[in-house]
Amino acid sequence: MSTADNAQRTESPRSKRAVIISTAIDRFGEEGFEHTKWATIADDVGIGQTALYHYFESKVHCLLTIMRLELSNSVERFQAATASAPDSAAALTAAVASAYEASPRDALQRRILQNHMDLLATPRPSKKEEEERLLCRSLVQEIEHNWTGLVQKGIDEGVFRVDDALLTARMLLALVVGVWRWYRPGGEMTLEQITDVMADAAARLVDSADVRVAS
Amino acid sequence: MSTADNAQRTESPRSKRAVIISTAIDRFGEEGFEHTKWATIADDVGIGQTALYHYFESKVHCLLTIMRLELSNSVERFQAATASAPDSAAALTAAVASAYEASPRDALQRRILQNHMDLLATPRPSKKEEEERLLCRSLVQEIEHNWTGLVQKGIDEGVFRVDDALLTARMLLALVVGVWRWYRPGGEMTLEQITDVMADAAARLVDSADVRVAS
DNA sequence: GACATAAACTGAATTCGTCTCAGTTTGCTT
DNA sequence: AAGCAAACTGAGACGAATTCAGTTTATGTC
Numbered sequence: 001m002s003t004a005d006n007a008q009r010t011e012s013p014r015s016k017r018a019v020i021i022s023t024a025i026d027r028f029g030e031e032g033f034e035h036t037k038w039a040t041i042a043d044d045v046g047i048g049q050t051a052l053y054h055y056f057e058s059k060v061h062c063l064l065t066i067m068r069l070e071l072s073n074s075v076e077r078f079q080a081a082t083a084s085a086p087d088s089a090a091a092l093t094a095a096v097a098s099a100y101e102a103s104p105r106d107a108l109q110r111r112i113l114q115n116h117m118d119l120l121a122t123p124r125p126s127k128k129e130e131e132e133r134l135l136c137r138s139l140v141q142e143i144e145h146n147w148t149g150l151v152q153k154g155i156d157e158g159v160f161r162v163d164d165a166l167l168t169a170r171m172l173l174a175l176v177v178g179v180w181r182w183y184r185p186g187g188e189m190t191l192e193q194i195t196d197v198m199a200d201a202a203a204r205l206v207d208s209a210d211v212r213v214a215s
Numbered sequence: 216m217s218t219a220d221n222a223q224r225t226e227s228p229r230s231k232r233a234v235i236i237s238t239a240i241d242r243f244g245e246e247g248f249e250h251t252k253w254a255t256i257a258d259d260v261g262i263g264q265t266a267l268y269h270y271f272e273s274k275v276h277c278l279l280t281i282m283r284l285e286l287s288n289s290v291e292r293f294q295a296a297t298a299s300a301p302d303s304a305a306a307l308t309a310a311v312a313s314a315y316e317a318s319p320r321d322a323l324q325r326r327i328l329q330n331h332m333d334l335l336a337t338p339r340p341s342k343k344e345e346e347e348r349l350l351c352r353s354l355v356q357e358i359e360h361n362w363t364g365l366v367q368k369g370i371d372e373g374v375f376r377v378d379d380a381l382l383t384a385r386m387l388l389a390l391v392v393g394v395w396r397w398y399r400p401g402g403e404m405t406l407e408q409i410t411d412v413m414a415d416a417a418a419r420l421v422d423s424a425d426v427r428v429a430s
Numbered sequence: 431g432a433c434a435t436a437a438a439c440t441g442a443a444t445t446c447g448t449c450t451c452a453g454t455t456t457g458c459t460t
Numbered sequence: 461a462a463g464c465a466a467a468c469t470g471a472g473a474c475g476a477a478t479t480c481a482g483t484t485t486a487t488g489t490c
Contacts, residue, residue: 012466014457032333034249038448051468053449115333117396118247118326164412167404171416174393175386181332182385189382197379201386204419227437229486253477265478266439274477 017055019045021069022105024062029108033063033116057128063116064124064132070106070113071139077101078146088154089203089210092172095150096199099176104185111180144169151206160206172202232270234260236284237320239277244323248278248331272343278331279339279347285321285328286354292316293361303369304423307387310365311414314391319400326395359384366421375421387417 011017023044027036038059042049056062081098085091102110120137124130147169154160162168179194189197203210226232238259242251253274257264271277296313300306317325335352339345362384369375377383394409404412 014467016467032337035337037446047467048469050449050451050470054467057449059448111333115330118330122247122250167412168416170393170397171390171413174389174396175420178385178389178393181389197382198386201383201420204422205390205416207419227486229438231438252475262438263440265441265480268478269438272478 016045016047020052020055021066025066025105025109025112028063028112057126061129061132064119064129064136066109067113067116068132068136068139070109071136071143075139075142078143082150088150088157088159089208091150092154092202092206092208093199095147096176096202097195100191100195102191107180107183107185114177114180144173147172154206159209162206168206171205175201175205231260231262235267235270236281240281240320240324240327243278243327272341276344276347279334279344279351281324282328282331283347283351283354285324286351286358290354290357293358297365303365303372303374304418306365307369307417307421308414310362311391311417312410315406315410317406322395322398322400329392329395359388362387369421374424377421383421386420390416390420
């Protein structure tokens with residue numbers, strides 16, 4: 001579940017791809033993408049600037065790759081977490097919790113993702129960038145679809161009392177990912193605390209019958 | 216309430232500042248900030264590229280100004296909407312509604328704001344940019360503070376059943392502003408519909424006693 | 431009606447970061 | 461030890477934002 005795995009199918013052992021991605025996550029996450037010079041990352045990794053182009057077509061291509069990896073992990077976490085849930089209410093709690101399983105670097109990666117979602121809206125000029133962009137878009141759709149399915153199931157079971165499953169899913173997602181705007185490792189709240197509070201909030205948002213009983 | 220008012224105290228009648236801002240909102244909002252060439256805006260407005268520097272120190276300075284104006288309007292809308300609310304539940308509904316009073320261009324402006332929040336995190340090199348950045352930051356704080364006050368009032372009155380007012384305020388804000396990521400004028404939902412649905416969702420999120428009674 | 435003045439503006443040149451080009455080096459395979 | 465692809469490099473091209481060194485335009489003043 002580390003940030004830079006499942007990269008390419010056949011990854012040469014002397015490839016610095018993973019190191020570049022990790023470094024880029026740290027820099028982009030802490031200083032911002034625009035503010036980070038591509039050359040700085042080359043220096044950090046210990047290679048010449050042009051060597052970066054052996055791995056990525058452009059700085060944006062690297063960014064999109066980071067976003068795609070995060071989205072991909074997110075899909076996997078969701079599925080792993082909700083697969084064994086006995087009912088919809090438990091599935092919702094598990095889904096929310098899965099969103100906060102994060103190392104400090106994962107937190108940065110999720111912040112990067114949130115901060116650059118707008119990149120996915122318009123086509124990219126170059127081949128590989130566009131490829132990653134489209135992958136990102138379909139992963140976003142998959143995530144929305146998965147959450148929508150979860151909500152719909154809860155509605156059908158009579159546990160969630162909301163009308164529009166897709167809209168509710170989007171609300172839940174906004175609620176959940178909004179955290180990455182302000183969360184900082186070592187800040188006022190730990191991820192464990194956040195998990196609990198957000199799971200409750202999510203349950204209230206879908207007007208889950210279980211919450212009413214509990215309160 | 217137009218997008219480019221309350222600009223400077225003494226605004227010369229032949230100033231193109233307001234036109235530049237409107238044009239920039241349209242371009243930045245539709246094509247994205249990075250993707251929009253500064254020169255394009257000059258062309259749209261009908262002036263040479265260098266004339267822009269008479270009004271803004273840089274492209275980013277213009278962006279930050281747009282964000283600051285939006286934040287400022289947001290504060291005003293919140294206060295106007297909640298001032299006359301008879302109780303906390305009504306105030307929450309009014310606050311949510313105030314967030315969706317928006318012309319198509321306002322919608323773009325709010326999307327721009329959301330997409331570039333990360334700019335506010337790190338200091339800016341130039342004087343005026345940094346000035347706008349700090350203004351934005353304090354406006355963001357003011358908005359969080361206002362929402363927190365609203366939630367706290369509801370808690371004190373026993374109407375909202377949540378623990379942490381600040382955290383709840385942040386959740387509400389995430390919920391409310393998340394809409395600008397997917398809303399499009401002429402899309403599936405109108406702003407009126409969104410207003411209703413989001414007001415309900417917000418009420419559930421704070422576990423408002425009124426919602427329980429109503430359902 | 432000429433004159434001062436500040437805002438509004440301009441074309442040419444500069445800067446700076448991203449990216450391309452034309453190769454060279456490295457390490458693995460056969 | 462030759463062949464080969466991955467990994468890498470320095471020198472420069474490119475493009476968009478920005479600076480420079482002024483010129484034009486409107487407005488109020490004498």
